[in-house]
Amino acid sequence: MTEQSKNWLIGLIILIIVAVGLWVYKANKNESSQVPLNQESGTGRLVVAVTDAAASLQNIKAVNLTVDQIEVQGTSQGWVTVTETDQTVDLISLKNSNSWELLAQAEIEAGIYNQIRLDVSKVVVVMTDGTQVTAQLPSGELKLVGKLVVESGQTSTIAIDFLLDKSLHITGNGKVILTPVVKLEIKSNANVEVDSANTVTIKSGRIEESSTQGMDIDGTVKNNFEVTSDLDLIGNTIHASTKSQSEGGLKISAAKATDLAKASAQIDTVISVQLITQNNKKVWQVGGLLNLIPKIVYVDATSGVIVNSSAGQ
Known part of the structure; x- marks a missing residue:
């Protein structure tokens, strides 16, 4: 073999080695970039913010939540705590200033999450005359459904906009009930x-979730819902x-129906009661808990007999 042929062969071998090395490098790079989010190592920053963009509310000075x-x-992590620090925000003040207030920020494991849970311990409504009223909630647990994507080294946000004009109910005797309606927007x-x-x-x-969700009187949260x-x-x-369900002339009152539901031992904590029509009969739908599990009991509005019961949502 001539010297020229040897040099040509050596050059060819070097070229092949370089080509194989580049192919292996690209293959490894592509493989690493395609790791699913729920398997991605590292943490990302999560910021939770709140505001109130509702219409004006008469006679209300502040709503301290x-x-x-x-x-x-998470889809693989289970429930992950973002914060356990008490935080009180005045939703009316946020509305007036047209601003978002920080509820929490934390570094959490990168991955995909599908629910957000806020434990609301108290809501105090301050009237313009200075009177303070503690609002009644169907449930202190506000559980919102939405896709949250947290990527390593990146920031994700959960923006919760309380719509107080759709959430607050003031009774004839001045009591206040809050059935939260919120706009939820999640970004990665x-x-x-x-x-x-x-x-x-x-x-x-990047918007991952944009929805409106509302709490029913039994504490369940539904999409595009308000009481x-x-x-x-x-x-x-x-x-x-x-107005469509007249309660006049009924032998069993709403209060009596709740007593009968508890006496049946099919429910131990009553949250709500409303009159409905079931199989052409008027029945009281009593919502609550049995051993902390949601439960609904139906009471005949004429006889007081427990018609049936079912698991809550």
């Missing part, structure tokens, strides 16, 4: 600023009534 804990549920890869006053500015990001019935309180039980 206290959140004790915020959690998110967001550009967020939090100033020294805890005012949050979300400048950009439109007239509400009042029987003790601590929320009583809903509508």
